[in-house]
Amino acid sequence: MALRASGHGFKTFIIQFMKGNAYYGELFALQRMYPQIQIAQYGRNCPHDPLIRQGEMKCLGCMKCFVQKGKAEEQDLLIAQKALAKAKEVLQSEEFDLVILDELSNAIYFELITVEESLQLLDLKPDHVEIVITGRNAPPEIVERAHLVTETKEVKHPYQIGLASRRGIEY
Secondary structure, three states: OOOHHHOOOOOEEEEEEEEOOOOHHHHHHHHHHOEEEEEEEOOOOOOOOHHHHHOOOOOOOOOOOOOOOOOOHHHHHHHHHHHHHHHHHHHOOOOOOOEEEHHHHHHHEEEEOOOOHHHHHHHHOOOOOEEEEEEOOOOOHHHHHHOOOOOOOOOHHHHEEEEEHHOOOOO
């Protein structure tokens, strides 16, 4: 959606909840080729990021960069609040046409931020701005507020048979 918006000259800001210094190929491409798309990541950092980013190591599945439900640490809550503050700043600036709140639904599900905080954030939306919220487990209050809701469902994935994430495919 950010790429589509960019093609029409829209400015986009992507705020990623629960994603630290990740090595996602799509982010590298966006940052290199589309200066009108800005990205801010808020989450735990992968301790192996530099080597994975360079292609010298694969993700080990150590889960050090993930939050487990019911086991959020103080740093996770602090980082989520920083993401929320950034989202408020971006919306109030009225500088962007599209604001993508990546994994906001999961941040709510993992109890890093509340539904109420999220609804207050949505109340800040200027008329000309489109907001996209991604992530599983969208709470009914968020779904109720949305104009469009889609769901992507995993049917089969290589990790189910023990295959690790692959550079250029899953990240």
